[in-house]
Amino acid sequence: MKALDEIKDGSSKRNIILRETFRILVVIVSASIYSLAVEIFLEPAKLVSIGLTSVGQVFAQIISINLEGAPEFFKSPGFYVLILNIPILIIGFKMLSPKFVIYTALSIAIQTVLMSGIIDGEAILNHFNITNFTDNGTRLFLSIIAGLATGVAIGIALRYGTSTGGVDVIAQIVNFKKGISIGIFGMIINVILAIVNGIVINDMISALFTFIFIIINSLVVDKVHTSYNFVRIDVITKNKEVVSKALIEGINRGCTSLDVEGAYTHEIKYDVFMVISSYEVDKAKRIIYENDSEAFVTVTPVKRIFGRFFKHTIA
Numbered sequence: 001m002k003a004l005d006e007i008k009d010g011s012s013k014r015n016i017i018l019r020e021t022f023r024i025l026v027v028i029v030s031a032s033i034y035s036l037a038v039e040i041f042l043e044p045a046k047l048v049s050i051g052l053t054s055v056g057q058v059f060a061q062i063i064s065i066n067l068e069g070a071p072e073f074f075k076s077p078g079f080y081v082l083i084l085n086i087p088i089l090i091i092g093f094k095m096l097s098p099k100f101v102i103y104t105a106l107s108i109a110i111q112t113v114l115m116s117g118i119i120d121g122e123a124i125l126n127h128f129n130i131t132n133f134t135d136n137g138t139r140l141f142l143s144i145i146a147g148l149a150t151g152v153a154i155g156i157a158l159r160y161g162t163s164t165g166g167v168d169v170i171a172q173i174v175n176f177k178k179g180i181s182i183g184i185f186g187m188i189i190n191v192i193l194a195i196v197n198g199i200v201i202n203d204m205i206s207a208l209f210t211f212i213f214i215i216i217n218s219l220v221v222d223k224v225h226t227s228y229n230f231v232r233i234d235v236i237t238k239n240k241e242v243v244s245k246a247l248i249e250g251i252n253r254g255c256t257s258l259d260v261e262g263a264y265t266h267e268i269k270y271d272v273f274m275v276i277s278s279y280e281v282d283k284a285k286r287i288i289y290e291n292d293s294e295a296f297v298t299v300t301p302v303k304r305i306f307g308r309f310f311k312h313t314i315a
Contacts, residue, residue, distance in 0.1 A: 023103060023160050030157040031107040034164050035114035037149035038077070040121040041142040045133045048197045048210045049077075050150070050190040050217060052088075052166030053115075056080030058197050078115035082108060085165045092169040103162035104169060111164065136205075143209045147216025154186075154217070155224025159279065187218035230302035232275050235288055236260065237295045240270035243288060247274055250287040275302055 038049050048054045056077035064075045085108050093101040122133070132138055157163050163172060171185045191214055198207025237243045240257050247255050255274035262269065276284055281299060288295050 023162065024106070026156060026160040027103050027107050027162050028110060030153045030162070031110035031164060032114065034150050034153035034157075035078075035111045036119065037146045037153065039115060039119040040124050041146035041149065042213075044122045044125055045139045045142045045209075046203070047139060047143055047146070047206055047213065048194055049146075050186070050210075050214055051168065051193070052084045053077060053081055053111075054190070054193050054197055054210075055084060056115075058200055076116045078112040078117075081115065081165070082112045085169075088166060088169050092173065095173050096169070100161060100163070100172075101169075104165050107157060107162055108165040136209075139206075139209050140212065143213040144216060147213040148220060150213075151217040151220025152224060155221045158221070159224060161279075184218065184222075186221065187214055190214045190218075230275055230305055231278050231281060232273055232300045232302050233281065233284055234298045234300070235272040235292075235295050236269055236297075237272060237288075237292045238269055239292045239295075240272060242291050243295065244272045246287050246291045247272065247284060251276060251280055251284055275305065 038053060041047075042049050043057075049057055056079070059080045060075050060077045063070050067074070089101050089105055089108075092104065125131070125133075130138060133142075154164050154168055158168065158172065163169055167186055167189050171189070174185050191211060194207045194210040194214060198204040198210070235243055235247075244255050244257055247253070251274065253274055253276060255272055258271045258273075260269050260271045261267070274284070285297065288297055
């Protein structure tokens, strides 16, 4: 028994290492996609991004125009993204989870590097014969592609327990506390920022293209990220005690069991069911099949919940 427990502990540690390694890879990929979208699609067309990145872009433009002799890092959006995110990360550390903030900090560090001027977006677009960045058709095309790319990046980051920082962290807190859609909350905040930025840089045409970018971004984020949608899992099993105990300990939620009978075999089994957040489905599935490889599992969307349902932090 002791040897078996040691094997299980070793397997569990390896699984944890693999999951965390995968999450770090997700952080690197999502942050890179987001940064490349900003540098390649938004910056050449002088379009404003979203969240704190948009604020960083405006600061960088102001410094570039008024202080030509300033160090180059003061002229890059990445520097301001880093500075502006520090207080938000501190709030997220207290209200969400330390692990969530650590991964988000890694994402911000990657963005800071990639948005520090090392990527020449115009040269990349020129390679594909896109040269007229003042043409409204080109700007519309770039805003749509940027919305799709950044939406995927933010959605993937949130889905796997991190974020790209800034407004995403605030939106995550609001979603966690109030249940408000991250995409909708982000869209409202970003539209306000786009209007303010349009006034500051005296270019409301850019703000209008930014609205298109924001709408597409928000829709994609909500499609990709489903962390706080609810589902009910039903586990048809012979091992009621083992499965229910494992789910309660692993997911930290209550569950209910019913006696059921197979209509064809007339075999007596149990239906162990539990309501969870959708991001917990993979974890629940892993727990179930570790304890009963023959279990039959269904997952059903839950529209609303009335009563006490505790939302776990996503990381």
